[in-house]
Amino acid sequence: MRSFVPDYELVVAARLNDALDMLAEGWRPIAGGTDLMVLFNAGKLPYRKLVSIRRVKELSSIEESETEISIGAAVTYTHIRQHPVLRQEFPLLCSAASWTGSIANQNRGTLGGNIINASPAADSSPVLLVYDAELELISLRGTRRIPYCDFHLGYKKMQIRDDELLRSIHLPRKTENRRSYIRKVGPRQAQAISKVCFAATARLRGSAIDEVRIAAGSVAPVPLRCHATESVLRGQSISPDLIETAANAIAAEVQPITDIRSTRDYRRAVTANLLKQFLQTLA
Amino acid sequence: MYSKSMEPRIVGTAVPRKEAAAKVTGTAQYVDDVSLPGMLHGVTVRSGHPRALIRHIHFGDGIPWHEFTIVTARDIPGRNIVTLIFDDQPFLADGEINHPEEPVLLLAHENKDMVRRARQHVFIDYDPLPAIFDIDEALQAKTIIWGEDNVFKRYCIEKGDVDAVWSQADFIVEGEYSTEAQEQLYIEPQGMLATWDPETGITVRGSMQCPFYVQKALMPLFNLPAEKVRVIQQETGGAFGGKEEYPSMIAGHAALLAWKSGRPVKMIYDREEDMAATTKRHPSRTRHRTAVSRDGRLLAMDIEFIIDGGAYATLSSVVLSRGTIHAAGPYRCDNIRVRSTAVATNTPPHGAFRGFGAPQSLFAIERHMNKVARTLGLTPEEFRRRNFLRQGDSTATGQLIKQPLDLARLQQRALQLAGYADKLERFSRLNREGTRKKGIGFSTFMHGAGFTGSGERHLQSVVHLEARADGTVCVLSSMTEMGQGTNTILAQIAAEALGTSYEQVQVLRPDTAQVPNSGPTVASRTAMVIGRLVQSAALSLKEKLLQAALLQPGYTPEQFQSACREYICSIGPLKTSAQYEEPPGVHWDDEKYRGEAYGAFSWAVHVAEVTVDTVTGEIQLDDFVALQEVGRVLNPVLARGQIEGGVAQAIGYALYEKVVWRDGGMANNQMTNYIMPTAMDLPPIRVYFEEIPYEHGAMGAKGIGELPMDGPAPAILNAVENALGISFCHIPLLPEDVLSELSVAREAALDLAGSVV
Numbered sequence A: 001m002r003s004f005v006p007d008y009e010l011v012v013a014a015r016l017n018d019a020l021d022m023l024a025e026g027w028r029p030i031a032g033g034t035d036l037m038v039l040f041n042a043g044k045l046p047y048r049k050l051v052s053i054r055r056v057k058e059l060s061s062i063e064e065s066e067t068e069i070s071i072g073a074a075v076t077y078t079h080i081r082q083h084p085v086l087r088q089e090f091p092l093l094c095s096a097a098s099w100t101g102s103i104a105n106q107n108r109g110t111l112g113g114n115i116i117n118a119s120p121a122a123d124s125s126p127v128l129l130v131y132d133a134e135l136e137l138i139s140l141r142g143t144r145r146i147p148y149c150d151f152h153l154g155y156k157k158m159q160i161r162d163d164e165l166l167r168s169i170h171l172p173r174k175t176e177n178r179r180s181y182i183r184k185v186g187p188r189q190a191q192a193i194s195k196v197c198f199a200a201t202a203r204l205r206g207s208a209i210d211e212v213r214i215a216a217g218s219v220a221p222v223p224l225r226c227h228a229t230e231s232v233l234r235g236q237s238i239s240p241d242l243i244e245t246a247a248n249a250i251a252a253e254v255q256p257i258t259d260i261r262s263t264r265d266y267r268r269a270v271t272a273n274l275l276k277q278f279l280q281t282l283a
Numbered sequence B: 001m002y003s004k005s006m007e008p009r010i011v012g013t014a015v016p017r018k019e020a021a022a023k024v025t026g027t028a029q030y031v032d033d034v035s036l037p038g039m040l041h042g043v044t045v046r047s048g049h050p051r052a053l054i055r056h057i058h059f060g061d062g063i064p065w066h067e068f069t070i071v072t073a074r075d076i077p078g079r080n081i082v083t084l085i086f087d088d089q090p091f092l093a094d095g096e097i098n099h100p101e102e103p104v105l106l107l108a109h110e111n112k113d114m115v116r117r118a119r120q121h122v123f124i125d126y127d128p129l130p131a132i133f134d135i136d137e138a139l140q141a142k143t144i145i146w147g148e149d150n151v152f153k154r155y156c157i158e159k160g161d162v163d164a165v166w167s168q169a170d171f172i173v174e175g176e177y178s179t180e181a182q183e184q185l186y187i188e189p190q191g192m193l194a195t196w197d198p199e200t201g202i203t204v205r206g207s208m209q210c211p212f213y214v215q216k217a218l219m220p221l222f223n224l225p226a227e228k229v230r231v232i233q234q235e236t237g238g239a240f241g242g243k244e245e246y247p248s249m250i251a252g253h254a255a256l257l258a259w260k261s262g263r264p265v266k267m268i269y270d271r272e273e274d275m276a277a278t279t280k281r282h283p284s285r286t287r288h289r290t291a292v293s294r295d296g297r298l299l300a301m302d303i304e305f306i307i308d309g310g311a312y313a314t315l316s317s318v319v320l321s322r323g324t325i326h327a328a329g330p331y332r333c334d335n336i337r338v339r340s341t342a343v344a345t346n347t348p349p350h351g352a353f354r355g356f357g358a359p360q361s362l363f364a365i366e367r368h369m370n371k372v373a374r375t376l377g378l379t380p381e382e383f384r385r386r387n388f389l390r391q392g393d394s395t396a397t398g399q400l401i402k403q404p405l406d407l408a409r410l411q412q413r414a415l416q417l418a419g420y421a422d423k424l425e426r427f428s429r430l431n432r433e434g435t436r437k438k439g440i441g442f443s444t445f446m447h448g449a450g451f452t453g454s455g456e457r458h459l460q461s462v463v464h465l466e467a468r469a470d471g472t473v474c475v476l477s478s479m480t481e482m483g484q485g486t487n488t489i490l491a492q493i494a495a496e497a498l499g500t501s502y503e504q505v506q507v508l509r510p511d512t513a514q515v516p517n518s519g520p521t522v523a524s525r526t527a528m529v530i531g532r533l534v535q536s537a538a539l540s541l542k543e544k545l546l547q548a549a550l551l552q553p554g555y556t557p558e559q560f561q562s563a564c565r566e567y568i569c570s571i572g573p574l575k576t577s578a579q580y581e582e583p584p585g586v587h588w589d590d591e592k593y594r595g596e597a598y599g600a601f602s603w604a605v606h607v608a609e610v611t612v613d614t615v616t617g618e619i620q621l622d623d624f625v626a627l628q629e630v631g632r633v634l635n636p637v638l639a640r641g642q643i644e645g646g647v648a649q650a651i652g653y654a655l656y657e658k659v660v661w662r663d664g665g666m667a668n669n670q671m672t673n674y675i676m677p678t679a680m681d682l683p684p685i686r687v688y689f690e691e692i693p694y695e696h697g698a699m700g701a702k703g704i705g706e707l708p709m710d711g712p713a714p715a716i717l718n719a720v721e722n723a724l725g726i727s728f729c730h731i732p733l734l735p736e737d738v739l740s741e742l743s744v745a746r747e748a749a750l751d752l753a754g755s756v757v
Helices: A016-024 A036-041 A077-082 A084-089 A091-099 A103-108 A111-117 A125-130 A227-233 A240-253 A264-282 B020-025 B112-119 B135-140 B211-222 B246-261 B271-277 B316-326 B358-376 B380-385 B407-418 B420-430 B455-459 B486-498 B526-547 B557-570 B636-655 B712-724 B735-756
Strands: A009-012 A028-030 A049-052 A062-064 A068-072 A134-139 A142-147 A152-154 A165-172 A179-185 A196-205 A208-217 B040-046 B052-059 B069-071 B103-109 B122-128 B151-159 B171-179 B191-197 B201-206 B229-233 B265-268 B284-292 B298-308 B336-343 B436-449 B462-467 B473-476 B505-507 B575-579 B600-613 B619-629 B685-690
Touching: A016 A028, A016 A049, A016 A134, A016 A165, A062 A084, A068 A084, A077 A084, A077 A091, A077 A103, A084 A091, A091 A125, A091 A179, A091 A196, A111 A125, A111 A165, A125 A179, A125 A196, A125 A208, A179 A264, A196 A264, A208 A227, A208 A264, A227 A240, A240 A264, A264 B735, B040 B112, B040 B246, B040 B271, B052 B103, B069 B246, B103 B112, B103 B122, B103 B246, B135 B298, B135 B336, B151 B316, B171 B358, B191 B246, B201 B211, B201 B246, B211 B229, B211 B246, B246 B265, B284 B358, B298 B316, B298 B358, B316 B336, B316 B358, B316 B436, B358 B380, B358 B436, B358 B712, B380 B407, B380 B436, B407 B420, B407 B436, B407 B600, B407 B619, B407 B685, B420 B436, B420 B712, B436 B712, B462 B526, B462 B557, B473 B486, B473 B526, B486 B505, B486 B526, B526 B557, B526 B575, B600 B712, B619 B636, B619 B712, B636 B685, B636 B712, B712 B735
Parallel strands: A009 A049, A028 A049, B040 B265, B201 B229, B298 B336, B473 B505, B619 B685
Antiparallel strands: A062 A068, A068 A165, A134 A142, A134 A165, A179 A196, A196 A208, B040 B103, B052 B122, B069 B103, B151 B336, B171 B284, B191 B201, B191 B265, B284 B298, B436 B600, B462 B473, B462 B575, B600 B619
């Protein structure tokens, strides 16, 4: 552990308003800590005043309405994995949760934390993009809702003010009749950071693709919704030519980099291959 | 001596491990569990440059430096050299640095957090010098960083006359193979606790494999005689060779801080420091040129083997030696030449790691044998079968194989256990369609047990046995328990030979003030060489009791205990010892590198089954068969554990573990980014033994620990070749490499199709 412990302050908030008060005073939120404590251990955690939101009840439940499922920002991966409605209607999210970190990480790590940590490699992000998730942000000044696809502005840059807290993630319940696909490609079968994570859904009308959503992680500075590739596919019937065209489109749309985990060429090639694999399941 | 007529009671059975209860209940004392009154915490300030001259060291503001103990090279009372083989590596850089993790300065303070913070406020100015980072740059010798030519050591083995053969060969097959560094990743990082007393001298305790290496390194550092340097092993959480030479460094550092402060000083590396600064497996490059006849006989093997030793010589010469001797594999050939070189680069020194050079050179030969077989149009198993060493043949160094050896049978059995023939046929059918391609491959190999050549003769290892007044017997040796089961097997051997019970034998934890020097715990020598000494000392102890007429043949363990008690009461201390004696007919020529390289070889065949996903390039292992002949198996559970662990570690070596280097330093020194396989990545590892007792080993045992590290990598790459038809010659083989070669292959196929049209 390379941080100097006396440099840090940690307060556990009991209620949502207490947490918001502290954020307004410049404190930063910590939930499961599965990302922040890694930085802390490495001596690289820049925030010195932390308010824990793990015990805040309003943030820890999953609620169902007729039109949407709302997941509190501090809901853990384990909770998500075990939730019957999510398993039924949003299976990709449960799969992504089951691939995130270790079981111990899943017991502590939260969906909100995964979003706010803003890693381009986050496993849940592509899923939230294809499910058209909306984020609800809250501060002392009130709440606002924004589409998740507009949330990430650049590498670790988000549409959220310092005094705002991610309150919940809303998933519209319109996944019926959609075919879905998800795959994580990491360096090993467990406890792995994705080299590419890929999620897609589609609805067919006859043989034509009526509706399609494609997203990938670890291939751009932000979790990427692949609009250009979607537009190549929309309204078309699956054919070998279309699959090849779409694969070329996504290879052009992603902007991966070479780092210590993988290479640009590999990430690009794998994303195209995963798209092909997805489209072949539709044929 | 063990004979078949003697029915063993304890050897060959799965008795519980001696230290198991302490480990699972948490009472085992690792070095970081030990605290002494007034103890300080020490840290190391490292260079951060691959090669430079130190211009100036200054201390930043805001740190109460007067509270710290600070040690630089100028404080050292004796010789600033880590004594090992060559005298080249300093404990602390003195003016010049040669790799980015080189220790420059030591700090100690009562507060662990304070000392870590202070480390970030020591600033060192450098004049950078040109640095080199790989084998090619070292050999080009445009920049000289070590000696006259960047070469630590060269060997040449010559058998017959290779050059006379080329013109008569039906085929000459060439190949180049390379391997990268690998981190040992023992669970417990390195750590030491040192105390200094003007009367008694230096005492260090910590995590280590070789207490007498540490003692030998500390004596000149402080100009102290052996009796004033005491080294005590604490419980050690894994080592794999990584705690063979490096503990001398960290022990020296802790001892220097203790000597200067007059207080106990503990130094414990965290994982990041341990991964970055301590030794790793040597990267290697091997070139083969092989002459064969049309009927598949090996006529000549010309092998060039080069390893990258990093900035200082450490154990490179001996790693090179073992790699050189194993380079021709388990094959008979009248004409063999192996030329080998260990070179210097500006990375932290590479060092000992399970297998010690053999995994590198055996990877090359076992990939190359498949290439030669393919050239000849023979199956890999048939080509090997025609060329296996047999009893009466001689190895590359001219060592006569005296023991019974039937590798063809071993190969056949392993392939049968794996269902090889059926799978080959089935996979070739399945692979015609789909994106998941299956393959099966194997390797055949050996590992020499004990020190190379005259090594064991020079070591003159000694073991003591001592009976206690309560009738128990204690084994005293410098062999360290580090998770592999030393204490258990030595107690088994002693109990068996004495005719007492396993529970009545204790194994003392090594402390240089109490145990004799039985050499280092390395080189798969403990069971075979030291076990044998324990057996001899036990037989002498038993003989004393028989001669004193305190025991009659056919005695029970209880009678043995009371005989010990009576002997100690009426006659006096009951102690015996045994010293290593070379088995007859062993000759080794260090100059020509010819003769009996090892007391015995263990032999093995590994078979790997893989699925390659052509969508992602990922390789999944589906099945693994490990069949080996290691002499007598002393403890079946521990033996299987050694094989399973070694295979798992070698799977990491082959497919996952890649050190990312940046300016000579490890850039991915975290377990998140240096990828070792998890249980989810491992196949069922099916372990089988053939037991042919070795007459000079303990109760018939040969070495086992390193053997399983040698075979998996080539077996897996042979399986990948079977799956894809692509020959990979480099490890680790990552999905990135596979996908890139697949696209090259696909383009080539398209070009071919295009040209046909």
